[in-house]
Amino acid sequence: MILPPEAWMDLRRFKPLRDAGATWKEIAAELGLDPRTVKKYINGPAVPPSAPKRIGTQPRLIEHLAPVVDAWLATDITLRASVIHERLVAEHGFPGSYQRVKLYVAEARPRIAADVELPGPLTGLHRRFETTPGAQAQVDWGTESRTIAKALGCATSTRST
Template sequence: MLAMAEINYIRHEANRKGSAYTEIAKKLECDPRTVKKYAEMEDFSPETKPPQVRGARVMDPVKPILDAWIQEDFQKKKKFRRTAKRMYEVLVEDYAFKGSDRTVRNYVAKQKIKLAEEVEQAALPLEAKPGTAQVDFGEAPFLHDGKQIVLPYLVISFPFSNAFLFQVFPAQNKECFMEGLKRMFHYIGGVPKAIRFDNLSAAVKKVLPNGERELTEAFQNFVLHYE
């Protein structure tokens, strides 16, 4: 780009003295097309570029999906959890994701650390007292009709005696959760004095900042029935 003094020289020589563009270009050691451009230019006001409208970040639409998968997998054994690579593949196949696998891997790793810290901070101490129990969902391979299949199971354990009961179900939902508890209570002939639930989504709707739990409506009604 030429300096303003050179531009003024071009316009003076070309427009007032009638010098040829090639002659002026030779003196300034520049291209004759540059001389022509500035000699014929009418508007010297600064060029304003339109503001850039940035599209939505590629990760924003899929973050809620990844968060839900990470939350679900956190309640499963490690060998049954989705890998970040598998999450990326499903996003591409089912959600037309256009981002990179590295972006997904970084986000998943960060969210797993964040979730682990939240769970650790909200964890309640489990005391091995008589009459107390712990309830959780898990997954394991079972032999059914000669084939090995992975099914969820609900387990209630008693830390004081190291005893436990479990019930296999087709899904990890609130219906199976409460049906399993009902059967176990019937089998043992009562309800434990205190039960710890490991933030199961079927029982706990939200972990509050003070460590309290907001229960799901269905489980709250279930609790009231057994009080």
């Protein structure tokens, strides 16, 4: 059990009590913890506990397909991560999510751009879509689509069961 820092600080306050002769069971009963947990953290280092880092402990799903993605990016550095994900799923049966592909592509694109020696930084990969004020409107129809359509005079189709 890894204690949160607040609980660890509460437990460390009882160290002088232990030094004065209190038993592990007495301190544990006061804190509502197991005596072994109390012993572990009072005798342990004077820094709050933390969980071990998990980064790099599991191989990434995309790791075995990384050379394929790198080759596609070397051919066309502006290739979108969504297209790469679609190709990986269709051609290689990739079981991972789009988010994982997006993270890998964001990491790989600058590295490949440096290898290919592209002029200038990677800009223009995302184009902003702008219209003049009042030229377009956005509507989230939700469940009010029939009500709005009726108000606008549009014909609506209703299905009867």
